[in-house]
Amino acid sequence: MRKNNFLSEYDTFSLNELASDISDYYFPNSQIDPILIAQKKYITYSFGNYSDAFDGLLECENGKFHIYINLDRMEHAYSERSRFTFGHELGHYFIDDHRNSLAKGLSPSHCSFTGFQSKNKAERQADFFSSCLLMPENRFRQYCHKKKFEFRVIQELAKKFGTSISATSLRFCSIGPHPIMVVYAYENNIKWYWSSSDFPFKYLKYGKDKLPEDTVAGEYFNLGKKLNTTQQIFAMDWFNIWNDSQAQKPFFEHCLINGRHTLSIIWEH
Numbered sequence: 001m002r003k004n005n006f007l008s009e010y011d012t013f014s015l016n017e018l019a020s021d022i023s024d025y026y027f028p029n030s031q032i033d034p035i036l037i038a039q040k041k042y043i044t045y046s047f048g049n050y051s052d053a054f055d056g057l058l059e060c061e062n063g064k065f066h067i068y069i070n071l072d073r074m075e076h077a078y079s080e081r082s083r084f085t086f087g088h089e090l091g092h093y094f095i096d097d098h099r100n101s102l103a104k105g106l107s108p109s110h111c112s113f114t115g116f117q118s119k120n121k122a123e124r125q126a127d128f129f130s131s132c133l134l135m136p137e138n139r140f141r142q143y144c145h146k147k148k149f150e151f152r153v154i155q156e157l158a159k160k161f162g163t164s165i166s167a168t169s170l171r172f173c174s175i176g177p178h179p180i181m182v183v184y185a186y187e188n189n190i191k192w193y194w195s196s197s198d199f200p201f202k203y204l205k206y207g208k209d210k211l212p213e214d215t216v217a218g219e220y221f222n223l224g225k226k227l228n229t230t231q232q233i234f235a236m237d238w239f240n241i242w243n244d245s246q247a248q249k250p251f252f253e254h255c256l257i258n259g260r261h262t263l264s265i266i267w268e269h
Contacts, residue, residue, distance in 0.1 A: 007124060012174075015125060018094060019132035031162050032134050034086040043067060043093060045086075047077045054111030056085040058092040060102040065093055080164040081114075087130030088114045095129060098122060116170065116192065135161045135171045149178035149267055151230050151254040165256060169265055170194055181238075181266040185211050188221035200249075200268060201239040212238055216255040217262040230254045238266060 007015075023032050026040065038045055045067040057068040067089045074082040089112065092098040101107035112118075116127050135157070143160060147153050158168040169182045179196035183204075188211050193204065205212040212218050214237040219225040231254075236247035250269035255262055 007121075007128060011125060012128065015091075015095070015129050016132045016137060019091075019129050020136045020138070022094060023133055023136040031160070032087075032136070034083060034090055034133065037090060038067060038086070041065075041093070043090075045069065047071050047082075055081075055114045056089045056112045057109055058089045058102065058112075059109040060099075063103065065099075065102075080158070080162060080167070083134060083162055084130050084164065084167055085112070085114045087133045088112055088126045090133065091126035091129030092122075095122075095125060098126070115166070131163075131167055131171050131174075134163050135168065137175055140171060141175055141177070144172070144176055146177075149176075149180070150252075151265060154265060166263055169263070172196075178267060183211075183217070183262075183264045183266065185217055185221075185262045185264075187260045188218070201235060201241075203240040205236075205238060205240055211262075215264065216253045217257075217264045220255065220257055220262060226257055227255065228257070232269070233266075 022037065026037050027033065035045065043065045047069045049072050050068070050070040051072055054070055055073050056070065059066045059068065067086065069077070069082055069085055071077065074085070076082065092102070102109065112123060112126065114127055114130070116124065118124060140157065143157060144153055154165060154168050154172060157172065158165050161168065166184065169180070173180060173182060173194045173196050176196065179199040181193060181195040181199050183193040184191050190204070190209055190211055193208070195202070211221060213222050215233060216227050216231050230252050233251050233253045234247065235241055235249040235251060238251070241247040251266055252269060253264050253266050255264045
């Protein structure tokens with residue numbers, strides 16, 4: 001089962017429309033600044049040190065909303081992760097059900113951990129909203145239209161929209177013109193993976209948990225090989241293949257390595 005089907009088609013369509021409209025209204029020709037959107041909506045905010053309690057939190061008291069961003073889990077207040085977290089909390093505000101539940105006291109202020117980690121539907125909706133807000137669909141598509149795909153395209157998009165490589169890669173999975181797969185692993189175990197709807201293979205070699213040994217990510221954990229450039233691999237390295245002619249299909253893998261974490265972007269040659 002592919003893990004990118006975390007929201008219904010209706011959710012993805014409506015959230016994308018909502019976030020894109022907000023982006024186009026406030027920042028039709030420039031990079032989106034979620035802090036300025038909060039100011040325009042009279043939402044107060046603060047950056048503080050809250051250990052590992054949360055990434056962000058939206059609070060409503062006496063009808064007024066306040067956003068908390070935890071700097072202990074961010075590089076700094078204007079980092080890509082901070083921007084995404086701020087966008088996530090704005091999602092809780094702009095999504096009617098979330099805002100109304102908070103305003104009426106039907107839902108307590110809750111701690112958010114962003115980055116598509118949560119299994120909670122409301123958290124995933126807010127994550128998706130943030131992705132759409134920071135990377136509006138029309139602008140995103142226009143920028144990568146007719147570009148030959150390589151890892152550099154993801155880097156350029158991330159820089160243009162002020163987003164992390166992981167968030168940009170996942171947005172590309174959803175609306176990019178070239179099919180890719182993104183796999184995140186921690187200590188040699190797959191934590192999540194997403195793929196474009198038209199990606200040619202759906203099933204990973206050892207299922208959804210174990211990293212295959214012959215991948216770039218797998219060789220890092222098992223052999224200590226740290227390859228920082230795009231590497232050619234074959235379909236059989238990552239995927240369950242029953243057709244011998246497809247097993248040798250050439251693919252590329254670009255693996256970002258950070259200690260016990262790896263993020264692999266995979267695409268067909």
